[in-house]
């Protein structure tokens with residue numbers, strides 16, 4: 001493993017590369033990884049400067065918590081106009097994660113709260129350790145989500161569950177979050193990083209066209225009018241099938257050189 005992008009990242013963030021996988025860590029545990037502007041812009045810098053040799057990213061956190069959300073000490077004196085542009089900055093950065101070049105696996109533990117939950121929702125796969133708890137304290141703080149939460153959370157858990165979290169301050173534990181589809185994996189405390197590395201390793205050896213299709217085409221198709229969606233799917237399928245990668249992989253299967261589904 002080697003540190004990467006040290007020149008571009010603020011001290012809040014640390015990155016290393018292990019083979020084709022980059023591990024990015026939020027590193028301000030004493031503030032529960034609360035996200036200030038420096039952190040958000042650091043995430044943007046990371047995903048913008050990601051070396052070509054990186055094929056998947058693991059987003060993890062130092063300490064016992066993923067993130068306590070927006071750094072509330074920066075919120076105080078913002079005007080309405082500044083508030084809009086601040087939220088739009090978060091949108092821009094989180095879209096860079098969700099619609100970036102490579103899939104992102106997040107490791108969730110302790111507080112996954114407010115903007116921290118919104119950040120997790122911008123990643124493609126969420127691995128929750130049993131210590132993780134999920135909440136949207138914006139409701140109680142007199143504010144609203146601003147990091148794309150009202151777009152991404154209803155897709156994952158439905159608008160009614162999100163409304164409950166915001167209106168009543170309900171905290172979901174990891175098991176509950178897993179049960180409602182917020183996290184795709186549930187693991188024991190301390191096992192999240194290893195699980196995420198295992199998953200990222202599998203993702204990294206997929207055909208690049210497949211990872212591209214899953215990140216960029218799938219969410220658009222899923223939300224399209226089915227008449228357009230079926231067409232986009234057919235076109236995407238044809239593009240993928242025509243790639244040398246697909247031809248090599250199909251040949252390998254037919255020649256009994258490829259793994260079976262049960263062996264992946």
Ligand code: 1HE
Pocket residue numbers: 030031032034035067068069070071072073087090111113114115116137138141143144145146147
């Ligand atoms: C913070 C923050 C923060 C902790 N901004 N400093 N997010 C929230 O409303 C969550 C606020 N935080 C909490 O409710 C708790 O800190 C936790 C339940 C997450 C964790 O509790 P705990 O007992 O582990 O830690 P702690 O003792 O509360 O916090 C340790 C330190 O981190 C303490 O500072 P210290 O100087 O007294 O040591 C806390 O003040 C600090 N800290 N969370 C600033 N969030 C794009 S819009 C998104 C909108 C939102 O995200 S709103 C939700 C904000």
